Amino acid sequence: MLIRVPLHVASNAHVERNLKGIKVEKMAESTDSVLLSLCLQDRNFEDIFNILLSDIISNVIELSDPRQVLRQFLSRVDKWHALLEKAATSGLTPEEHRGLYGEIFLLRKMLLALPDPEKPLTAWVGSDKAVRDFQYGVCALEVKTSQGNNHQRVHISSERQLDTTTVGHLYLFHLSLDTQQAAGESLNDLVDSVSSFLLYDFRLYSQFQFKLVQAGYLPAHRELYANKGYVIRTETFYSVEGAFPRIEENDLRHGVGDVKYSIIISDCESYQTNENSVYQILNQAW
Structure with missing residues (x-):
């Protein structure tokens, strides 16, 4: 998943994430914007990653302020990091x-x-x-x-x-x-x-x-x-x-x-x- 945000917004936030199964990093930077990448690193989480993408899109699609978009994007990624930890469990009791x-x-x-x-x-x-x-x-x-x-x-x-x-x-x-x-x-x-x-x-x-x-x-x-x-x-x-x-x-x-x-x-x-x-x-x- 790729997301483009204004440079002045991204420069004021810690955007890189290297979490269990997923990674957020800067892919490209121009004079006025930054392209961020959300990438699945472990294919064992592919089904959950698809749900993660839907969740992020549903939470940012109606936002117009780029600061809110970036804040919500990173917030959902951090929330999902905790959920991905559960993926190693053996199911519900x-x-x-x-x-x-x-x-x-x-x-x-x-x-x-x-x-x-x-x-x-x-x-x-x-x-x-x-x-x-x-x-x-x-x-x-x-x-x-x-x-x-x-x-x-x-x-x-x-x-x-x-x-x-x-x-x-x-x-x-x-x-x-x-x-x-x-x-x-x-x-x-x-x-x-x-x-x-x-x-x-x-x-x-x-x-x-x-x-x-x-x-x-x-x-x-x-x-x-x-x-x-x-x-x-x-x-x-x-x-x-x-x-x-x-x-x-x-x-x-x-x-x-x-x-x-x-x-x-x-x-x-x-x-x-x-x-x-x-x-x-x-x-x-x-």
């Missing part, structure tokens, strides 16, 4: 695999239910290991998946995950799954269905592909997920409010942190809420 399926499953439902697809996609921050899986404005959603006979209990990873102090509406979406070999819907199938939905909006499609890599879902690992499928047993929304069973940050004594606990989901029946009412709240808030 079973828990990560199931958790990512749950997040994208809810993302697809919201893309189909809400009028503006950009809002739920932007709200999906679980791919970046945020406190909650979806957060936008004053509304947030946390996704929990369980399988087999373990559906009665879900695990909460911190005292902030179900803390409503800083949000106006917080929902817990619970997805109970059966795992099957060569049956049901695979993670790959789910990813492909969302990709197809976003395919004709280049910016949103690129954003989704970037978030997948953030979450550790890499093109080179697709064959690892091809034979495991999921069948939905139940899907339920809960409104986290009032006396909903949870631990909040203000409940802890001074010096206590990193709290992990579990919720017996059958004890939350009184907090079940209608799916359409959730979408109505999100549509108003997002």
Whole structure:
């Protein structure tokens, strides 16, 4: 990928990068401009590099200020350097695999239910290991998946995950799954269905592909997920409010942190809420 920027802009920035698998360097310099090259050095990263290029283009194509173009270009390269480090991993763990399926499953439902697809996609921050899986404005959603006979209990990873102090509406979406070999819907199938939905909006499609890599879902690992499928047993929304069973940050004594606990989901029946009412709240808030 080649990008031309004014000489006075490039001269005030450190533009060279020699990172894992990719390299940014000056290819040519004239009296008024510099030609920068973003080059793939390791062909093992070719699939990811193609996503990287789409991501960079979608982030700079509407910018007119060359300073912003260069800043965004280098920012995305540095962001992708961290993601390329994940390419050496051996794929998602079973828990990560199931958790990512749950997040994208809810993302697809919201893309189909809400009028503006950009809002739920932007709200999906679980791919970046945020406190909650979806957060936008004053509304947030946390996704929990369980399988087999373990559906009665879900695990909460911190005292902030179900803390409503800083949000106006917080929902817990619970997805109970059966795992099957060569049956049901695979993670790959789910990813492909969302990709197809976003395919004709280049910016949103690129954003989704970037978030997948953030979450550790890499093109080179697709064959690892091809034979495991999921069948939905139940899907339920809960409104986290009032006396909903949870631990909040203000409940802890001074010096206590990193709290992990579990919720017996059958004890939350009184907090079940209608799916359409959730979408109505999100549509108003997002």
